[in-house]
Amino acid sequence: MKLFDTDKPFFKGNLHCHTTNSDGKLTPEECKAFYRERGYDFLSITDHRKLSEETHMEDGMLVLCGMEMDYYLPGEVVHLVGVGLSQELNQHDVSRNMQSYIDLANRYDGRVIIAHPAWSLNTVTTLSGLHGLTAAEIYNSASTYPWNGDRADSSNVLDAAAAHGTFFNFVASDDSHWYNGEAGRSFTMVQADELTRESLFKAIDEGRFYCSQGPVIRQITVEDEQIHVECSEAERVIFYSNLPWANNRCVANSGMTEASYTAHPENGETFVRIQVMDKEGRSAWSNPILL
């Protein structure tokens, strides 16, 4: 089985950023121009507790209405990024609890992503208690030095959640605030029929996407226990799973454009996800492949 079609386009987007409508440095117009000039196909402006303008096409870029909500639990916070929402959500008080925001966002045309779980100190218990999420940020550009401590990479807690049976697909988002280095660092690539909210969400719901800081994942082929990835020139490919140890999971080969892994379902391996790293140290991440 091939995960991607051979003849459909990929669209590049950022699903998490802030403007002067909350604590971001650029106005919404400047923010859109920033991403448009860098070749992005879609963008969701997700200011804190404030819906951005209605979903529309603007100069060839799909602008998705969005909003980030924040919740406080003992020992952790939960930030939920809603994208592609309908403005009708405005009539509801979504501040009361996390699940009601997820449910309302889904009802009002949106999809909800849990932001930066590592930065938020989210636990597996919290992650597994939320229902109706579309994805989790495996990487958040703003959650690293010098803007934050280095908790940009959430793969550890997301792998732990998956090991306990809670699987998320992955996006990588900028969470842009300052636009002085964090913006434009990580993005999500969706293989959709066309650049509309409906088509994009259909592809996202079907898992036809990966996320990246630069490397390209061209194809992933799964045949029984054999997993094969085709990618742009890479230095390392790592096949992560719920197994703490697998002797064949690391492939190092300068300039390689493909790598393979034989999974071990007989040893209790339940999923595999692929991380491709290039010689600049930038990564691309696949969604988890369930065995």
Ligand SMILES: [Zn+2]
């Ligand atoms: Zn944010």
